[in-house]
Amino acid sequence: MxxxxxxxxxxxxxxxxxxxxxxxxxxxxxxxxxxxxxxxxxxxxxxxxxxxxxxxxxxxxxxxxxxxxxxxxxxxxxxxxxxxxxxxxxxxxxxxxxxxxxxxxxxxxxxxxxxxxxxxxxxxxxxxxxxxxxxxxxxxxxxxxxxxASVPPFILDGSQIIDNIGILSLSEVPESLLIVGGGVIGCEFANIFGTFGSKVTIIEILPRILSTEDAEVSNVITKVFEKKGIRVLTGTAAEEVNKSGGRLSCRIKGGEVIEADKILVSVGRxxxxxxxxxxxxxxxxxxxxxxxxxxxxxxxxxxxxxxxxxxxxxxxxxxxxxxxxxxxxxxAGKEKTMDYRVIPWAVFTSPEIGTVGLNEEQAKARGYRVCFGIFPFSNSGKAYITGETEGFVKIVTDRDTGEILGAQMVGPRCSDLVHEVAVAMKGEMVIDSLAETVHSHPTLSEAVMEAAEDCFGLATHFSR
The missing domain is CATH 3.50.50.60 (FAD/NAD(P)-binding domain)
Known part of the structure; x- marks a missing residue:
């Protein structure tokens, strides 16, 4: 040996x-x-x-x-x-x-x-x-x-009932695609294959898709999906799956039968x-x-x-x-620890999602006196120029100290924009610092500055 x-x-x-x-x-x-x-x-x-x-x-x-x-x-x-x-x-x-x-x-x-x-x-x-x-x-x-992971009644077979590996290995775009699980993976593939031309249906057992995201963010994506023809069924689950003539049929709670060429199972890992x-x-x-x-x-x-x-x-x-x-x-002997407080993440739907830290509901649950600022991309000059006006930037702060607790954003380039807030949080900056930092005009990043200003009711291009 x-x-x-x-x-x-x-x-x-x-x-x-x-x-x-x-x-x-x-x-x-x-x-x-x-x-x-x-x-x-x-x-x-x-x-x-x-x-x-x-x-x-x-x-x-x-x-x-x-x-x-x-x-x-x-x-x-x-x-x-x-x-x-x-x-x-x-x-x-x-x-x-x-x-x-x-x-x-x-x-x-x-x-x-x-x-x-x-x-x-x-x-x-x-x-x-x-x-x-x-x-x-x-x-x-x-x-x-x-x-x-897979869940009954779905048994991964690598050809018709597939996971993320299987869907990235397809030889052609399926005419119809049923996605089981409305989390990040499910929603990203719904966005991709819906745009590629598949008739997409998402079934999610929880009350809304993207349940780990802020509810307002989830609602924006749901509405955008529906506009694109992506069907979103929440609060439901599959009860039976059958194969016949190269097609799949899935009976869901309530009795409706959904037919599909492929089923993508995205229910966790x-x-x-x-x-x-x-x-x-x-x-x-x-x-x-x-x-x-x-x-x-x-x-x-x-x-x-x-x-x-x-x-x-x-x-x-x-x-x-x-x-x-x-x-x-x-x-190497440095004795470092992980700081999970400031972990940004992105969801690559269209529009994109960017998140870091606590949302409003989570902050309240931890006992903070919450103040938040919001700025819609429909009020952004740059977003109007690019034709991407869906969504918003929301920043959550501690009303007493000005500490930035988190941010949730959905809109153009939010996978990148969220890092401005992440850096501010890691540097222990207060919300005033974001509000008072001059941003180039016209840029999408101005939405971050104006959301910070809105924490004080001082946003220039937005009034609640």
Whole structure:
């Protein structure tokens, strides 16, 4: 049996694992990464990157459809799904090559295969050639990620009833698509394939889609979806699924039957923590299989850390990456902790959603005397210029201290705009600072400034 040794072994090469490895290597730690598939994990290969590649194709289609209002005559519009798929694959391949370059540049060794703990300081890797490689390491970071969950009566078959991996591998746009679950993944794919030409229906068991977002944000997306012809059914669930003649039929609560060519199941994700020998290392998990960690990302075994989707919480690529950095810094002796108070995230629907911190309801539940400011994009000169006037920016503050507690926004480029508020929160700025910062005109970022001004009732272009 071949044996390799390092200061750090990282089990899993997704956004938590590869970022941890690069940070550790830059800190002078000899690092080995164990990965059985392609580097980049779900995010690069079957999630963030390919999905957003499709999203930007959908954005171009929407722009072309309304180009006449700008005086641009395009004639008949056609869409080549195969070329869009090829472009998506090229983007993913280029990003993989980039990661390989960074590994080589930082002298990170990649061991390909499925890793399993044999002790708290060693892993056995079943390599591609059926050879077993033993990796010994003083410290280990677990970043094995998560996989798409399924719920009865939906059984994933990889062809008709599919998950996020399956829908990114289709050979053609389905004529009709039923999406089970109105969370982030479901709504992003509804937006994409609705624009691509599919007849889309979303069924969601909760009272509204995007239930983790502010209710006002959720309402904007629901109305936009309905305008686009995307059917949104909330407070309902599937009771039976049948296959006949290459088509699917789904009977939902109340008796209605919905027919579809494909069904996308997007009802959450489960941790990839079984089958990696956690018992041999003594690592503890909760009752759902998520690995338990403290704010240093340490498990109950002092030399073993865990990051990313496998520990639960906010299952976002950039959260996993930050956790990876913190874990690597701690292995280097820096004793850092995660700050989950300021985690921005985005939902790539059209219009986009940007969120950070607490919403109004959450802030009130924590006992704050809440003050909020709001600014609609319909009052923004730049939004009128671009023809994107749906949505708003809302900033939530502590009335007593001026502390910025969070922001919720839905509208053009909100996936980027939200970071202005995130930086202000991280820097512990008060709302006055945002309100008094001069913003260039005309820009979408003025909406952030005016929302901050509205906290004092002083917005120039908006009056409640």
């Amino acid at each position: 071949e044996t390799k040794s390092a200061d750090l072994a990282v089990l899993g090469g997704g956004p938590g694992g590869y970022v941890a490895a690069i940070r550790a290597a830059k800190l002078g730690i000899k690092t080995i990464v164990i990965e059985k598939e392609n580097l980049g994990g779900t995010c690069l290969n079957w999630g963030c990157i390919p999905t957003k590649a499709f999203y930007h194709v959908a954005e171009r289609i929407e722009e072309m459809k309304k180009s006449q209002i700008f005086g641009v005559e395009t004639g008949s519009l056609s869409f080549n799904f195969a070329k869009a798929m090829e472009r998506k694959d090229r983007i993913v391949a280029a990003q993989r090559q980039g990661l390989a370059f960074h590994f080589k540049k930082n002298n990170i060794e990649l061991v390909r295969g499925a890793g399993r703990f044999s002790s708290s300081e060693s892993l056995d890797v079943e390599a591609e050639n059926s050879q077993t490689i033993k990796v010994n390491a003083k410290n280990i970071i677990i970043s094995t990620g998560a996989y798409a 489960k941790p990839l923590s079984s089958g990696i020998g956690l018992d041999s290392a003594g690592v503890e998990t909760d009752d759902k299989g998520f690995i338990k960690v403290d704010l240093h990302l340490r498990t109950n075994i002092p030399n073993i850390y865990a990051v990313g989707d496998v520990i639960g919480g906010l299952q976002l690529a950039h959260v996993a990456s930050d956790e990876g950095k913190i874990a690597a810094e701690n292995i």
